[in-house]
Amino acid sequence: MSSHPAPAGAPSPALVFDTLFAYQRSAALRAAIEIGLFRALGDGPGDAAALARRCSASERGTRILCDFLTVQGLISKTDGRYAHTLTSATFLDPASPACVASTARFLGNPMIQEPFGRLAEIVRAGCTVLPGHGAVEPENPAWVEFAHSMAPMMAPMAAPLGSIALDGIVGPVSVLDIAAGHGLFGIEVAKQNPRARIVAVDWAAVLEVARANARKAGVEDRYETRPGSAFEVEFGGPHQIALLTNFLHHFDPPTCVRLLRKVHASLKPGGRVAALEFVPAEDRISPPMAASFSLTMLATTEAGDAYTLRELEAMYREAGFAGVSGHPVPTGPHTVVVGRAV
């Protein structure tokens, strides 16, 4: 967003100032979602005065916010009238089925925001400044918010994950869905295989959200919930498939191995575990979103990380899995890491 012209060939501080001001981009988009700007743009283009009326906001605030969002490329402006771009119409207007605006609520949650305000302290200490066990503190209410608001970010990855997890399996199948959250992943497997039965594990308050989603998807009769810590609750089984979505990154490798052993014990011989993870390349600096995710784990957990495929394979092997393979999801920044119980 910067413009610090410099003599040709001379270094420019533009990237430094862009980075120092980047927090304003997040704040502006969150504010626009909160005042209902993208819903208002769905009623048609308008100038600042018209949009301010639709949002019950001030004209000065609306004009300045809309100009800023236009500079960011999120909306457009022509002859003083603002309009949706394809991006905002698709992903920010609540009338769109692909709208991801709700994710701003989880991403603006104090559990996420506060540690980033104290990041130097966290880098010095090497772990979160959140109380208790941080993000994975038992019954942390942030995960109810996650279950309510993050489904639209995860939805595009459900179908690929389901296909990979079910690959080659026909007929009745028992599926353990650990840290089910919104429940979308287990529900997708139940939709892809009409004889699949799902056992969902998460905190009780989170499972209420998952169960409501299972009901909406018409699979509630094949949907069992087991509230409690994934490290303590009885998994039942034996299962053929275990889903571990966005979960391992919260823990250090020994804790991951302990959990994977418990998962292994709940699987039939030849059963498989399918984790959905941010998996950076061995250089840990690519691809950008997977590599960047480690910082959120530094900020919010005691010892979590985005693990490379080699690190995950070592944990899987130690826990009794073989044939470990990584499957980048074409519709998102995640990778499905599959292992076979031996």
Added chain:
Amino acid sequence: MSSHPAPAGAPSPALVFDTLFAYQRSAALRAAIEIGLFRALGDGPGDAAALARRCSASERGTRILCDFLTVQGLISKTDGRYAHTLTSATFLDPASPACVASTARFLGNPMIQEPFGRLAEIVRAGCTVLPGHGAVEPENPAWVEFAHSMAPMMAPMAAPLGSIALDGIVGPVSVLDIAAGHGLFGIEVAKQNPRARIVAVDWAAVLEVARANARKAGVEDRYETRPGSAFEVEFGGPHQIALLTNFLHHFDPPTCVRLLRKVHASLKPGGRVAALEFVPAEDRISPPMAASFSLTMLATTEAGDAYTLRELEAMYREAGFAGVSGHPVPTGPHTVVVGRAV
């Protein structure tokens, strides 16, 4: 930083997630400056363990922070060792004369940060939620921080501003420097014209910083300070030049006109005012940094704005100035707006 692959031609939510996560970029850079990472990199490339020792920080925190900064392009990583880029060596290493790292202190100041955490509320209300008059509350200590930390961001613009303000003037000249801050602009004029005398106006605590800088520059004997509000303090004079740097944007147009009239009254006939301002084009969405600056004024002031050249010209004329012209500064995002007292 994102990577949400999508089918060719299909819209992608990448920009939306980039924007929602952008605050992490600012937090990471601020943390790196605070722990002394760029000073440590100045001692030579190192792996996470070596840099952690140099910064007295944890290895986990240092590794994850350095990987994140590498993804952002701020530093580099080769075979597990991190090193300066040309950008970080020039603008972030405190050993570099062009280092702008101190600006992170002002940009991370509560006066700036807190309103951005309540931006929806501000857009609804149309003005800052800061107490009193916000950024321009009398004796606001944020301006002492500004004077101490923001000089490196402004320094590249001092020489062009000085040349434009002095253009065609030789011999003794009296220069009024309103909202002097760090004092760099008036000091630069004193350096360019050895017979210039500067009268600097700002809050008393801020003028201490300006006076110390004038002493360092060897122009203290031609440097007079007048503490107080620019709207109330006696400007002295008559002056030939008035500098108004980064000041008008804090106020609404009638208040700007009132101040410009007071400036006009302190100038000799034919004297000139030279304002350094973020001046967006008439579309208010370009150039990016000037257009984006209005959001900071929305967040931190009651009625300030980044004004277009046409708006500034109208205010200048109403206050008695003529021959108004805009001069974009080649070394920064600002424009010098000059007017002649008639």
